[in-house]
């Protein structure tokens with residue numbers, strides 16, 4: 001098969017990058033129980049809080065969910081313990097990422113020419129090499145059609161855009177003017193790791209992230225309770241209307257929003273739900289909770305840590321929290337237990353990150 005630009009983009013978008021966005025339509029609802037975390041009062045460190053970070057106390061909580069009204073990879077609910085840690089109160093912003101680039105000269109993955117030898121590792125065996133001319137820097141941009149489309153074909157709203165990057169979120173003609181305080185996007189895992197190293201922090205594990213997002217409440221569907229919009233109040237930047245073509249922006253935003261626009265959760269964290277998905281340090285394993293619960297075989301040391309039956313060739317990291325593109329009729333992922341795999345070597349226009357930091361006193365532990 002001869003590879004032209006449209007066909008390589010089909011491969012790169014549909015097979016590698018977008019498989020992580022292979023949401024199913026709205027699941028059915030069910031009952032669940034409520035409870036509070038078991039949090040130690042003794043484990044607050046004496047050190048001053050790092051700038052724009054808050055102490056997440058650690059403790060015992062229920063991760064995942066038993067709701068039928070959730071995707072299979074979120075089940076079953078499991079009891080877990082986590083140590084305390086500092087966490088950024090907001091997603092890393094364009095301004096902060098620009099400071100990092102200014103200080104280090106770092107060039108993100110989206111700004112580099114794709115390497116075929118790397119790309120083919122995540123493609124079905126025998127995929128032909130595309131013409132070199134189509135392997136140009138760029139990234140995936142949400143580009144909705146002006147009319148309703150079948151929800152099975154994600155290439156109808158995700159487009160590869162040459163020249164799209166964190167500095168040019170919609171392509172070369174776009175810029176960050178007026179968006180300095182919005183979360184940075186088009187960030188691949190290694191970009192986030194490089195930023196973390198510079199900042200003296202690290203990406204959260206999935207367990208840490210979900211503990212933090214739940215804000216001390218077990219068994220709640222959302223980070224703030226069981227209603228998406230209590231008393232009609234929007235508590236996160238998600239998608240209102242009919243995905244993907246009719247984004248009403250009733251919450252005030254059709255794209256990203258400035259960080260800290262919506263109310264924080266009980267731990268003082270903003271935008272854990274919505275705005276942009278957030279990278280974690282975990283490889284994506286669709287059976288993770290089932291393995292913890294003893295309902296699926298454990299992974300041996302020599303096995304691939306990444307398991308996604310919908311995307312068997314890709315190596316994916318877990319992303320959490322959903323984004324401004326999560327809608328009631330598609331990708332109902334604006335919930336703490338929601339999780340998706342995201343290609344480790346790619347960014348998109350709705351994925352960013354925030355960081356955590358360990359206490360200097362390593363004796364603070366719940367384990």
Ligand SMILES: [Ca+2]
Pocket residue numbers: 237238239240249250251252253254255324
């Ligand atoms: Ca919105």
Ligand SMILES: [Ca+2]
Pocket residue numbers: 091271272273274275276277278321322
């Ligand atoms: Ca978020």
